[in-house]
Amino acid sequence: MTHSPSSQHVILTGDRPTGQLHLGHYAGSLRQRVELQALHPQYILIADLQGLTDNGSQPEKIARNVLEVMADYLAVGIDPLRTTICLQSALPALAELTMLYMNIVTVSRVKRNPTVKNEIQQKGFSRSLPTGFLVYPISQAADITAFGADRVPVGDDQLPMIEQTNEIVHKMNSLLDAPVLRHCTALLSATSRLPGIDGAAKMSKSLGNTLTLAASEEEIHRAVSAMYTDPGHLRISDPGKIEGNVVFTYLDAFHPDRDKVAEMKAHYQQGGLGDRQCKNELEECLQTLLAPVRERRQKYIADKEMLMGLLKQGSEKAHQRTQETLVAVKRGLGLPVMF
Amino acid sequence: MTHSPSSQHVILTGDRPTGQLHLGHYAGSLRQRVELQALHPQYILIADLQGLTDNGSQPEKIARNVLEVMADYLAVGIDPLRTTICLQSALPALAELTMLYMNIVTVSRVKRNPTVKNEIQQKGFSRSLPTGFLVYPISQAADITAFGADRVPVGDDQLPMIEQTNEIVHKMNSLLDAPVLRHCTALLSATSRLPGIDGAAKMSKSLGNTLTLAASEEEIHRAVSAMYTDPGHLRISDPGKIEGNVVFTYLDAFHPDRDKVAEMKAHYQQGGLGDRQCKNELEECLQTLLAPVRERRQKYIADKEMLMGLLKQGSEKAHQRTQETLVAVKRGLGLPVMF
Numbered sequence: 001m002t003h004s005p006s007s008q009h010v011i012l013t014g015d016r017p018t019g020q021l022h023l024g025h026y027a028g029s030l031r032q033r034v035e036l037q038a039l040h041p042q043y044i045l046i047a048d049l050q051g052l053t054d055n056g057s058q059p060e061k062i063a064r065n066v067l068e069v070m071a072d073y074l075a076v077g078i079d080p081l082r083t084t085i086c087l088q089s090a091l092p093a094l095a096e097l098t099m100l101y102m103n104i105v106t107v108s109r110v111k112r113n114p115t116v117k118n119e120i121q122q123k124g125f126s127r128s129l130p131t132g133f134l135v136y137p138i139s140q141a142a143d144i145t146a147f148g149a150d151r152v153p154v155g156d157d158q159l160p161m162i163e164q165t166n167e168i169v170h171k172m173n174s175l176l177d178a179p180v181l182r183h184c185t186a187l188l189s190a191t192s193r194l195p196g197i198d199g200a201a202k203m204s205k206s207l208g209n210t211l212t213l214a215a216s217e218e219e220i221h222r223a224v225s226a227m228y229t230d231p232g233h234l235r236i237s238d239p240g241k242i243e244g245n246v247v248f249t250y251l252d253a254f255h256p257d258r259d260k261v262a263e264m265k266a267h268y269q270q271g272g273l274g275d276r277q278c279k280n281e282l283e284e285c286l287q288t289l290l291a292p293v294r295e296r297r298q299k300y301i302a303d304k305e306m307l308m309g310l311l312k313q314g315s316e317k318a319h320q321r322t323q324e325t326l327v328a329v330k331r332g333l334g335l336p337v338m339f
Numbered sequence: 340m341t342h343s344p345s346s347q348h349v350i351l352t353g354d355r356p357t358g359q360l361h362l363g364h365y366a367g368s369l370r371q372r373v374e375l376q377a378l379h380p381q382y383i384l385i386a387d388l389q390g391l392t393d394n395g396s397q398p399e400k401i402a403r404n405v406l407e408v409m410a411d412y413l414a415v416g417i418d419p420l421r422t423t424i425c426l427q428s429a430l431p432a433l434a435e436l437t438m439l440y441m442n443i444v445t446v447s448r449v450k451r452n453p454t455v456k457n458e459i460q461q462k463g464f465s466r467s468l469p470t471g472f473l474v475y476p477i478s479q480a481a482d483i484t485a486f487g488a489d490r491v492p493v494g495d496d497q498l499p500m501i502e503q504t505n506e507i508v509h510k511m512n513s514l515l516d517a518p519v520l521r522h523c524t525a526l527l528s529a530t531s532r533l534p535g536i537d538g539a540a541k542m543s544k545s546l547g548n549t550l551t552l553a554a555s556e557e558e559i560h561r562a563v564s565a566m567y568t569d570p571g572h573l574r575i576s577d578p579g580k581i582e583g584n585v586v587f588t589y590l591d592a593f594h595p596d597r598d599k600v601a602e603m604k605a606h607y608q609q610g611g612l613g614d615r616q617c618k619n620e621l622e623e624c625l626q627t628l629l630a631p632v633r634e635r636r637q638k639y640i641a642d643k644e645m646l647m648g649l650l651k652q653g654s655e656k657a658h659q660r661t662q663e664t665l666v667a668v669k670r671g672l673g674l675p676v677m678f
Contacts, residue, residue, distance in 0.1 A: 048674060049438055056442030059514060063673030089669065090677045092431030099388055099434045099478070102471035103395030110470060131449055131474060132441035138470060139438070175398060312677045319678070330428065334402030335387060338429045338651045339658070 011036050011187075012149035014045030014088070017065035018055065021072040022210040023286075024194040024203035027253045030076045032153055032189055037082040043147045043318060044073065046311070049088045049095070050139060053132040054123060070307045072213050075297035080310045086318035087311055088143070093322035097142035098135070100329060104171045105138055105164075113137050115160045141165040145172075145181045146322040153187040162186045176332030181325070191253055199228035199246050211286075213293050214301075220290060224283040229275045236274040247278045255285050350375050350526075351488035353384030353427070356404035357394065360411040361549040362625075363533040363542035366592045369415045371492055371528055376421040382486045382657060383412065385650070388427045388434070389478060392471040393462055409646045411552050414636035419649045425657035426650055427482070432661035436481035437474070439668060443510045444477055444503075452476050454499045480504040484511075484520045485661040492526040501525045515671030519664070530592050538567035538585050550625075552632050553640075559629060563622040568614045575613040586617050594624050 013033060015021065021030065036042050046069055051062040066087065073085055088094060110116060116137055120129060132139075137160075144152055144165050152162060162184060169181040195201055196209025203210045211223045229247050233240035242248045242265050251261045264281065267273040300307060330337050352372060354360065360369065375381050385408055390401040405426065412424055427433060449455060455476055459468060471478075476499075483491055483504050491501060501523060508520040534540055535548025542549045550562045568586050572579035581587045581604050590600045603620065606612040639646060669676050 052439070052442045052672075054442075057514065059672040059674070063675075066675065087675060087677065089435075089674050092435055095434040095438045096428075096431055099437065099471065100391070102474060103391045103393075103469050105470050106466065107468045107470050107473050108466050127445065127447050129446045130442050131444050131446050131477060132438065134446050135441060135470060135474065175396065308675065311675070315677055333391075333398040335398070335428050336402075336405065336426060336647065336650070338426065338654055 009040045009151045010147060010149045010182075011040050011042040011151050011153065012045065012144055012147045013042075013153050014047045014143070015069055016047045016051035017062055017069045018051050019065055019205045020068050020212045020214055022203055022205075022212045023250075023254075024210065025072075026076060026213060027191045027194045028155060028189050029153060030073075030078070032187075033083065034077045036153070037079060040151070042083045043149065043321075044078065044083055044085045045088050045143055045318075046070065046085070047088045047143070050136055053130060053136050053139075054125075056130050056132065066311070067304055067307045068301070070311055071297050071301040074300050074307075074310075075213060075293045080314060084314045084317050084321075085311060086315040090312075090315040091146070091319055091322050093146050093319070093326035094139070094142050096326055097146055097322075097329065098139045100333070101138050101142055101168050101172065102135065104175070105168060107134075109164075109167075110134055110137055113160050113164055115158060118157070137161055137164050138168070141168045144184055145169060146325045147318070148182050148321070148325065150182045150184050151187050152184050153189060155193060156186075156188060159186055172329065176329065178332060180328045180332055194253060195246055195249060197223050197227045197246060199244060213290065214297050215290060215294070217287060217291075220286050221283060224279050224286065227279060227282075229278070233268075233275060237271050239271040240268045240273070240275075242269060247275070247282050251278070251282055251285070254289055255281070348379045348490045349486060349488045349521075350379050350381040350490050350492065351384065351483055351486045352381075352492050353386045353482070354408055355386045355390035356401055356408045357390050358404055358544050359407050359551045359553055361542055361544075361551045362589075362593075363549065364411075365415060365552060366530045366533045367494060367528050368492060369412075369417070371526075372422070373416045375492070376418060379490070381422045382488065382660075383417065383422055383424045384427050384482055384657075385409065385424070386427045386482070389475055392469060392475050392478075393464075395469050395471065405650070406643055406646045407640070409650050410636050410640040413639050413646075413649075414552060414632045419653060423653045423656050423660075424650060425654040429651075429654040430485070430658055430661050432485050432658070432665035433478070433481050435665055436485055436661075436668065437478045439672070440477050440481055440507050440511065441474065443514070444507060446473075448503075448506075449473055449476055452499050452503055454497060457496070476500055476503050477507070480507045483523055484508060485664045486657070487521050487660070487664065489521045489523045490526050491523050492528060494532060495527060498525055511668065515668065517671060519667045519671055533592060534585055534588055536562050536566045536585060538583060552629065553636050554629060554633070556626060556630075559625050560622060563618050563625065566618065566621075568617070572607075572614060576610050578610040579607045579612070579614075581608060586614070586621050590617070590621055590624070593628055594620070 013029060046066055048062050048066055052059060055061055140161055141164060166183050169183050172181050173179050194203055196203045196207055198209040200207055200209055227246050229245050230241040248265060255261045327337050385405055387401050387405055391398060394400055479500055480503060505522050508522050511520050512518050533542055535542045535546055537548040539546055539548055566585050568584050569580040587604060594600045666676050
């Protein structure tokens with residue numbers, strides 16, 4: 001992939017390789033990427049360096065999940081011929097641009113970033129905030145701009161990151177006296193964040209409320225059986241609630257037949273439709289969705305050499321693209337470009 | 340230069356290319372480096388990235404001084420065949436190691452670094468502290484360790500930087516489960532910081548009290564004439580004070596004949612030795628020292644292609660050495676090393 005014409009949209013997304021990807025990733029982002037790769041040049045970054053920003057003392061956790069995530073991508077249908085999948089730590093330009101951008105962003109500006117503020121609180125960092133974590137919005141701006149991405153699929157909690165990136169683009173371009181870096185726009189996902197199977201707002205491995213893309217038939221069965229519905233819906237004949245009912249949230253997210261889901265919802269609210277029946281419908285839908293994903297994933301994860309080979313190919317392409325941006329920035333700053 | 344045996348000392352020093360080097364640099368560091376290059380493998384880093392940490396908005400100031408500093412090095416006798424002179428921004432491993440080290444250093448730890456604390460105060464940063472400036476001790480640790488340097492010539496105000504580097508070495512090595520990074524020791528300069536010609540504690544271009552290595556005969560003459568002595572020494576026959584008398588501080592720093600300086604000091608303190616005579620002695624000594632430096636410098640700075648060529652050669656060597664360290668760190672962390 002050569003430098004894309006500036007009129008063409010370029011997509012960048014990515015994941016921190018902190019564990020296997022799950023249904024939440026699929027609903028919120030992965031299936032959108034499968035669609036996007038047919039329309040635009042797309043880069044997907046396995047963000048191992050960013051994964052280390054809050055796992056600095058357990059690098060093995062990040063290292064062992066790089067190929068797990070790679071296998072997840074291929075299994076859901078990300079096509080390495082259409083999408084450039086690459087590894088953050090293999091791309092020196094990303095670190096170099098981060099170093100350059102850090103000089104035009106104040107510490108108080110990064111600290112004011114609402115996403116970072118929230119995450120610092122959630123993760124319970126106070127005196128123990130790693131410098132790398134504080135800096136990661138700048139590193140993300142380096143990622144986005146290095147690829148010349150102008151469309152960035154994110155959740156709405158990530159909008160402040162896009163804003164911060166555009167601030168950096170604006171400052172850098174005015175320093176460089178040329179529009180070297182591209183402004184970017186968030187592509188918000190159609191599906192809002194998928195809740196955990198227990199009804200908690202967020203799917204998270206540490207809460208044990210996820211369903212990975214590798215989940216076995218039995219795991220899917222157990223997850224759906226245990227799924228949170230309407231605790232007030234005691235008899236089948238009782239009217240049931242849809243709001244906060246995870247089974248219906250998942251049916252909305254994954255069932256291919258919207259009319260059928262609408263019908264079920266009406267029936268459930270009216271009374272006369274049992275939880276068991278709804279769960280059966282959902283389980284069938286999830287089994288159908290995940291069976292081929294699981295099968296492909298098993299095949300891929302068994303061939304780590306192939307996975308690493310593909311990741312290397314993508315990273316080489318990405319290296320070329322990101323070096324172009326780095327060289328343009330360095331030249332703009334007047335720094336020698338030696339090799 | 341290949342990987343030096345671990346028993347061999349390796350030296351790293353450097354300068355931020357924020358202006359031409361001056362007599363203060365010469366007395367405090369450059370002449371020591373000329374001696375050291377005969378004894379040990381030595382790297383000198385033109386720290387343009389670090390220069391940008393507090394010049395983020397005026398990159399042209401840093402860019403235009405890179406070759407000025409290179410010319411200064413050659414002019415004082417740094418020999419590129421013995422010393423590897425290299426450019427920080429040309430060495431991606433330094434940025435990449437900085438990114439990795441940032442995850443094991445907390446924000447509060449960097450802020451506690453007394454050198455950084457002082458400098459933040461001196462430079463009047465408060466709400467406007469650039470992130471890159473806060474992070475620069477970690478970047479310096481990346482520099483030192485990337486070269487495998489175990490001897491670092493610094494002023495005593497820089498000792499906290501060495502301490503912080505060794506903390507990072509300790510943490511990284513324990514994460515890597517192998518002594519991949521080398522601990523380092525400060526080499527304190529024999530000469531303490533040279534005062535400005537006006538008697539101010541620090542030579543600094545912004546105070547206009549420096550004498551650059553490129554100073555003309557006339558500039559040297561004027562600087563010595565204007566030099567601060569003992570304001571109480573009104574008549575030649577009066578006893579004069581040596582303490583705080585810049586002429587004697589400079590004679591101590593630069594006169595080759597220590598006995599003669601000792602004799603002059605005794606005579607001055609006793610009374611009967613005039614300021615003019617002392618200044619003549621100093622001027623002669625500085626003219627002798629700087630004339631060949633100035634001549635060589637003029638020749639070198641006229642040939643920027645040659646300067647850039649030498650800097651490129653050094654940077655290529657340095658690239659190999661620093662990549663070795665980066666690869667060892669990545670392997671130790673379990674991260675893929677792709678190319």
